[in-house]
Each structure stands twice: as structure tokens, then as C-alpha cells.
Amino acid sequence: MKTVFTTGEAAKICKVSQQTIIRCFDNGQLKGFRVPGSRFRRIPREALYKFMRDNGIPTDALESGKRKVLLVDDDVELLELIQKFLDEDGRFETRVAQNGFDAGMMVKEYHPDLIVLDVMLPDINGKEVCQRVRADSTLEDVRILCMSGMVEEDRIQELKLAGADDFIHKPFEVETLIERMCVQLDLETAAAA
Amino acid sequence: MLPTGPGEQAGLLPWFWPDAASFAACAAVGGSHSWSDLRNDPGLLLYLLSRDIPFQVHSGCASDGKLKTLLASPSVPWVDWRSPEILPATRTALAAAHFAEILAKNFVGIEPAQAWTGAWLAFTGCLAVGVVEPRAINEYLADPSLHTDPFGTQIRLWGSTRADIAWRLSNEWRLPRWAQILLGRIDVTPELAHQMGGDRRLHAVVQVAVILAEQAETRFFVSDEFDLASGLAELQIRSTDLEQVRRCYAAECDLNAWLNLERSDPRSGLRLLDLADAVEDMSIKPIRESDAFQERVKEAKLAALAELAAGAGHEINNPLAIISGHGQYLMRDETDDAKKQALQSIIRQTRRIHSVLTELMYFARPPELHKEWIELSRLVRESIAVVAPLAAERNIEIELEAMSTPLWVDVDPKQLTVALSALIRNSVEASPAGGWVRVASVFRSDRLDVVVEDSGPGLDERAREHLFDPFFSGREAGRGRGLGLSAAWRLARQHGGDVHFVPVDDGPTRFVLTLPATVAVTAAQRKSA
Structure with a gap:
């Protein structure tokens, strides 16, 4: 488990700007130290945890240290399968939704770092889910990776215009899926040993 | 009240009999029937139109049993369209068809086969009267009050007007909408025809053709039912241009040749059900010259x-x-x-x-083209690279003949790579182990050819015909598996080009992907542009 964070990492975990973290660090609200021989700021886990609790910031992201992923697909078997792979990978915390409506509710409540979204859902289609997420300014840091069995190139372009960050065809190599997720989440692409 | 005059009965006709020759031509297994043979038979035209697949006779086209029902109904008389009593009507309709075809071909860019059929439809009301009572045509034409009151004459002699008969037929016969309107409402302006669901320009073409035909042949006063001006305005041609159409008609069209065609009652000498079976058995045989359809x-x-x-x-x-x-x-x-x-x-x-x-x-549904300039040889090399692993695995050598001058092409590189690699893959798959595949590009005055040859076995005629048809399942082993060739053909067509198989006597098997010359320039031209 990570014990010391940079200001950038702390900003991501707290979902605030890096400037805010630096300001709080400099005025003493957020305890930490500077790397000997330089001016780089470092924040120990306990200090970050206390800071988050004191300021009412949800601490779950720090507690797990995992990236939050919302998997949306109407096919339970596929959801379970991807979940199994992601659990074994160990870097992701997952929740699942089986339709567009549930996905919309969970995006707000769970605030995932990434939505892995099947675009052919029984109710609201994926394009609309993308548009709704993009229309909500509180969700602007949420990345969207769409997946689908559809084969029409033009419709894939439409998805990207609607706000999807990436697209993967079904069937896919699960390794490729995870790599593409990592790119969206700024994670190292090779799974941590 | 029961229908009395020929007009009343004409409005109730369920169809016209096609000629025996048309049936025979369509039903002949392996026989070829061309559009120019069949298009002079109004019965066949109507039959094809009512099948929703105009001018393509195919298996199962009468599987709804309608044809059998019709064949068994003796109430419709067969007529010889050349018989003197009806001849004035059929000649005029035929002339209109020729005029419509000329107009469509030379002036306005409408499908000629459709214009041809449309002109027949415009005269179908008159023809129907002739079918029911052949004498009624000449009676009408000889009537002294015809020129002063043509529509009154129609009512007096036929029991109803031509327009009324045609309108009733158009409501009863199952035809495409454009055909229904030409049959039943030739009197309306092209604009109104369009609002009714017809084809505005086609309507105008047929109206102009009807007027010209009634001037050239016999006046049935169909042309008095509408105004020439709106048709000409729709087509943006001047009345002086019509002179050219007339000259063209006089030079090219010979109605007398049509008189010599063989015509006979399809019911004579054949058992009805044999005939029905024969027609239902029609093999897929597209009629040439009806490409548009x-x-x-x-x-x-x-x-x-x-x-x-x-x-x-x-x-x-x-x-x-x-x-x-x-x-x-x-x-x-x-x-x-x-x-x-x-x-x-x-x-x-x-x-x-x-x-x-x-x-x-x-x-x-290929994606839209995203064109960019790319060097042709690079495109070809990349296409070869796609197939190289397969070629290596099968021990096939792929040779690339370099072009003397580098050529740049304005194409969608992704799509063209798919097309070319499909052709090369086809050749690799068909070649025996240790064989070869050769790719060369040739820039000709009017086109650019990318030639793919291989040492595999050639193709028989049947396989050639369906080579690019994804619906065809009887391929020869080894060649054209999957949809590769079909996709190559389609993508080349997207670029305004084509893919074809070129038979070479005792030589290699050769496929050529052709692109229009306009997509290519030499490096020098590109620099100077």
C-alpha cells in the first residue's frame, strides 16, 4: 500500500486541484514534509487521511487505494467475467450496472474514475449516457471507455463526439481492455506484480 | 348495375396477358432474354412491375400463387397487339416509349427503362379498351365528333373516359407508386404528381413523350389532358429542343421492326399449369440494359x-x-x-x-471515404504486408513489380488496403504450395490498373459470374472464400473503380482492380500542382 503521496496524487484522491493541495500544505492544514535537498512536497498517508476526514472529503478512495470503475453492460455474464479479471489485477474497485438508468444513478453516487460502458443498453443507449455524463460539470473528471459489438464505423465516431474517451470492439483481448483502461486512468500499463 | 360499355369492363381487368414468347423467354433455362426483346410486351412489363422487382425475373417471383390464379382465369382475353384494330393504340404507346427513352437518355438523366415503361402506362387505359373490345379503338378514332369533344366521345362509345378507366386500373393493380400515378393520373402536373408520391421528373418525361407520340402517330387525346408547358419547365428544356428529340426518334426508331416480333396466346399449345410451373421455375437471369433497375x-x-x-x-x-x-x-x-x-x-x-x-x-455499408494523397507503391507494399504472414506460412512468394515512375493517388488508404489485400489474399489462398503471386500497377490513359496474378487454377464461367456476389455459395475450393473479394469489389466501386477477373489463355489467373485515372498523378505533376 502506498504510504507517501505527491501533491498531484493527493489532488486526484481528494478530487481537488493540485494548487489547493499545495496551498493547504503551505498553510499547515495538510501536514507533510519536503524531500531532503529539494523543495518537493510529500504527504504521508495518515496526514492525508486526517486532512480528508477533517474537511469532509470521502475517504474511500484513499482507503482502498484502488481506482473506481463502473462497469455497465446488460449481459451479467460479461460483467462477472470482466470483474473477475479486474479483481485479480488488484488495482481496481468495481461496481456494475445493467442498464442506462442505473448507470446514470451510480455515476453520481459512486463517482467512478472510469466508466466501462456497453453502448447497446436495453433502455438509454450509450451515446446518451455519454452525453448526460458530459453535461454534468461535477463529473468532468470521469473517463468513459465504450465497448460494443456493433460494427458500424460511423456510429463509433458518433460516440466519440458524444464524449466517449475511447472505444473497444467486442470481442476483445481482456489484456487490451485493461491496457486501455490504464491509459485512461494514467496507470502503468503492465499490471503491478 | 352491371358494367356495360367496353370502358366499364376495361376498368375491371385484372391484368394483360403477356405473350407466349415472353413467357418462354423468361422461363427458358439458361436462355438469355434481353430487355430489348421483352420491353415491347405491355403484359410482361406490367407483370414485372407488379412483382416489385421490375425487369429482373427471378426464382419464386410468382410464388404467391397469383400467377396461377391469373392463368386459370379465362375472363381476360389475350390480344395480339399487332392486330389492325388495336394497332393505332399500341403503335402510339410504343412511339411514346421510344420518345420517353430518348428523353431519358439524352436530356434529363432519368432511367431509360423506367421512362420506357412509364410511357406504356400512360396509354394503358386505351390499351385496356382494346383488350376488352378491339373494335372500340377504331370506332373512337373514326367518330366525327372526336376532334371537337374527345372526352364526350369516350363516354358515349366506351361508357367511361380513358382517364377514368386508367384511374380505376391504377387503384386495382398492385404497382409501385410512381407507376400507379403514371397509369392513373397522367393529367396532373409534375409538381402535383410529386406531391402524390410520384416521380416529378419521370412524370414530366412521360408527359412530353405522350405529346410527341400523339403528334407522330395517332392522336388519342391523352395529350389534351395536360399542359406541355409544366413538363418542359420541369425538365428545363425548350420547345425548340423537342425538334432534336424528333430527329433522334426518326433516325433511330423503327416501329415496323416490332411488328415482326412473334406474338401468340400463351395459353395455346401449353397446359396452363405447366406454364405456371415454368414461370415459377425461372432462374435468376438479369435482363441486360436495365442496369438502373x-x-x-x-x-x-x-x-x-x-x-x-x-x-x-x-x-x-x-x-x-x-x-x-x-x-x-x-x-x-x-x-x-x-x-x-x-x-x-x-x-x-x-x-x-x-x-x-x-x-x-x-x-x-462501407464507411465514408477519407481520402488522402498517398504513393501507390506504398499502398501496395502495405497491402502485401497484411498477407505476408499467410504467404510465408503457405510457402507462396509474392513479387512486386515496381512502377517506372512513382504515382500518387487520392484515395482512402485504409479502404484501398483492405481491397488490395483481399485480392492478394485470394491469390495466395488459391495458389499451390511453392507457387507465386505477382502484383503490378499500370497507369493507362483512362485508368489505373493494379493487377494481381497468381499461379493457382483459373475460374469457370459460372464461378466468374458470381465471383463478387456475397450471396453466392457455390464457389470453387480455394478461391473467393469469405467476403474478401466481394468487399474488394465494393470498396473499389466506392472509389469509382471496379474489380474484375481477366481470363488469360494458358496464362496466370489475373484479377485487376481499376481506379479512375482522375485519382492519380505522377510525382512531378504533384510537385507542380
Whole structure:
């Protein structure tokens, strides 16, 4: 488990700007130290945890240290399968939704770092889910990776215009899926040993 | 009240009999029937129109049993369209068809076959009277009050007007909307025809043709039912241009030749049901010279295929994702080599199904072109690279003949690579182990050819005919498997080009992908541009 964070990492975990973290660090609200021989700021886990609790910031992201992923697909078997792979990978915390409506509710409540979204859902289609997420300014840091069995190139372009960050065809190599997720989440692409 | 005059009965006709010769031509197994043979038979034209697949006779076209019912109904008399009593009407209709075809070909860019058929439809009201009572045509033409009151004469002699008869037929006969309006409402302006669901320009062409035909042949006063000006305005041609149409008609069209065609009652000498069976048995034999219609049928087929591919994409790729995913999951911890191989095969085959669907979609609805300038030889090398692993595996050598001058082409590189690699793959798959495939590009004055030759066996005629047809299943082993060739053809067509097989006597098997010359420039031209 990570014990010391940079200001950038702390900003991501707290979902605030890096400037805010630096300001709080400099005025003493957020305890930490500077790397000997330089001016780089470092924040120990306990200090970050206390800071988050004191300021009412949800601490779950720090507690797990995992990236939050919302998997949306109407096919339970596929959801379970991807979940199994992601659990074994160990870097992701997952929740699942089986339709567009549930996905919309969970995006707000769970605030995932990434939505892995099947675009052919029984109710609201994926394009609309993308548009709704993009229309909500509180969700602007949420990345969207769409997946689908559809084969029409033009419709894939439409998805990207609607706000999807990436697209993967079904069937896919699960390794490729995870790599593409990592790119969206700024994670190292090779799974941590 | 029971129908009395010939007009009343004419409005109730369920159809016209096609000639025996038309039936025979259509039903002849392996026989060829060309549009120019069949288009002079109004009965056949109507029959084809009512089948929704105009001018393409295909198997099962009468499978709804309608034809059998009609054949068994003796109430419709067969007429010889050349008989002196009806001849004035058929000659005028035929003249109108010629005029409409000339107009369509030379002036306004309408499908000539459709214009031809439309002109026949405009005279169908008169023809129907002739079918019911052949004498009624000449009686009408000889009537002293014809010129002062043509419509009154029609009512007096026929019991109803031509327009009324035609309108009733148009409501009863199952025809495409454009045909229904030409049959039943030739009197309306092109604009109104359009509002009613007809084809504005086609309507104008037929109206102008009717006027010219009644001037050239016999005046039936159909042309008095509408105004020439609106038709000419629609087509943006001047009345002086009509002189040219007349000259063209006089030079090219010989109505007398038509008189010599063989015509006879299809019911004579044949058992009705044999005939019905024969027609139902018609083999797929497209009629030449009706490309425009065939093109439409093809479009409709492709649209349906695209729909299917889109639906299948979702329905099939989803389960494939699960199958492949489980395979991958099991692979991770598998140490047994045999089991590992089996799992690998499962995963590989899911990819294969996926690529079939993708190719199907590519064929049915290729994505929009994203053109850019690229050096042709680079495109060819990249296409070869796609197939190189397969060639290596099968021990086939791929030779590339370099061009003397580098050529740049304005194409969608991705799509053209798909097309070219499909051609090369086809050659690699057909060549025996140790064989070769040769790729060369030739810039000609009017086009650019990319030639792909191989040492594999050639193709027989039947296989050639259906080579690019994805619906054809009787391919020869080794060549044209999957949708590769079909997709190559389609993508070349997207670029304004084509793909064809070129038979070479005792030589290699040769496929040529052609692009219009306009897409290519030499490096020097490109620099100076």
C-alpha cells in the first residue's frame, strides 16, 4: 500500500486541484514534509487521511487505494467475467450496472474514475449516457471507455463526439481492455506484480 | 348495375396477358432474354412491375400463387397487339416509349427503362379498351365528333373516359407508386404528381413523350389532358429542343421492326399449369440494359444486408466476447500444452467470426471515404504486408513489380488496403504450395490498373459470374472464400473503380482492380500542382 503521496496524487484522491493541495500544505492544514535537498512536497498517508476526514472529503478512495470503475453492460455474464479479471489485477474497485438508468444513478453516487460502458443498453443507449455524463460539470473528471459489438464505423465516431474517451470492439483481448483502461486512468500499463 | 360499355369492363381487368414468347423467354433455362426483346410486351412489363422487382425475373417471383390464379382465369382475353384494330393504340404507346427513352437518355438523366415503361402506362387505359373490345379503338378514332369533344366521345362509345378507366386500373393493380400515378393520373402536373408520391421528373418525361407520340402517330387525346408547358419547365428544356428529340426518334426508331416480333396466346399449345410451373421455375437471369433497375435491387439487397450485419454485430459479438473472455481466463493458469492449444483455438475462432461480421458490414455499408494523397507503391507494399504472414506460412512468394515512375493517388488508404489485400489474399489462398503471386500497377490513359496474378487454377464461367456476389455459395475450393473479394469489389466501386477477373489463355489467373485515372498523378505533376 502506498504510504507517501505527491501533491498531484493527493489532488486526484481528494478530487481537488493540485494548487489547493499545495496551498493547504503551505498553510499547515495538510501536514507533510519536503524531500531532503529539494523543495518537493510529500504527504504521508495518515496526514492525508486526517486532512480528508477533517474537511469532509470521502475517504474511500484513499482507503482502498484502488481506482473506481463502473462497469455497465446488460449481459451479467460479461460483467462477472470482466470483474473477475479486474479483481485479480488488484488495482481496481468495481461496481456494475445493467442498464442506462442505473448507470446514470451510480455515476453520481459512486463517482467512478472510469466508466466501462456497453453502448447497446436495453433502455438509454450509450451515446446518451455519454452525453448526460458530459453535461454534468461535477463529473468532468470521469473517463468513459465504450465497448460494443456493433460494427458500424460511423456510429463509433458518433460516440466519440458524444464524449466517449475511447472505444473497444467486442470481442476483445481482456489484456487490451485493461491496457486501455490504464491509459485512461494514467496507470502503468503492465499490471503491478 | 352491371358494367356495360367496353370502358366499364376495361376498368375491371385484372391484368394483360403477356405473350407466349415472353413467357418462354423468361422461363427458358439458361436462355438469355434481353430487355430489348421483352420491353415491347405491355403484359410482361406490367407483370414485372407488379412483382416489385421490375425487369429482373427471378426464382419464386410468382410464388404467391397469383400467377396461377391469373392463368386459370379465362375472363381476360389475350390480344395480339399487332392486330389492325388495336394497332393505332399500341403503335402510339410504343412511339411514346421510344420518345420517353430518348428523353431519358439524352436530356434529363432519368432511367431509360423506367421512362420506357412509364410511357406504356400512360396509354394503358386505351390499351385496356382494346383488350376488352378491339373494335372500340377504331370506332373512337373514326367518330366525327372526336376532334371537337374527345372526352364526350369516350363516354358515349366506351361508357367511361380513358382517364377514368386508367384511374380505376391504377387503384386495382398492385404497382409501385410512381407507376400507379403514371397509369392513373397522367393529367396532373409534375409538381402535383410529386406531391402524390410520384416521380416529378419521370412524370414530366412521360408527359412530353405522350405529346410527341400523339403528334407522330395517332392522336388519342391523352395529350389534351395536360399542359406541355409544366413538363418542359420541369425538365428545363425548350420547345425548340423537342425538334432534336424528333430527329433522334426518326433516325433511330423503327416501329415496323416490332411488328415482326412473334406474338401468340400463351395459353395455346401449353397446359396452363405447366406454364405456371415454368414461370415459377425461372432462374435468376438479369435482363441486360436495365442496369438502373438492377442497381436499385442491388441497393435494396445491400441495405437489408447492412441491417442484418448491424443487428448481428450486436447479437453475435456479445456472446463472442464472453466465450473469448472465458477462454482467456482459463488460459492464464493453464500449464497443459494441449489444453492451452485448444483454448487458443477457441479464442482465435471468436476473432474469426468477428472479422466475418466486420467484413460483411464493410461490404454492405462501407464507411465514408477519407481520402488522402498517398504513393501507390506504398499502398501496395502495405497491402502485401497484411498477407505476408499467410504467404510465408503457405510457402507462396509474392513479387512486386515496381512502377517506372512513382504515382500518387487520392484515395482512402485504409479502404484501398483492405481491397488490395483481399485480392492478394485470394491469390495466395488459391495458389499451390511453392507457387507465386505477382502484383503490378499500370497507369493507362483512362485508368489505373493494379493487377494481381497468381499461379493457382483459373475460374469457370459460372464461378466468374458470381465471383463478387456475397450471396453466392457455390464457389470453387480455394478461391473467393469469405467476403474478401466481394468487399474488394465494393470498396473499389466506392472509389469509382471496379474489380474484375481477366481470363488469360494458358496464362496466370489475373484479377485487376481499376481506379479512375482522375485519382492519380505522377510525382512531378504533384510537385507542380
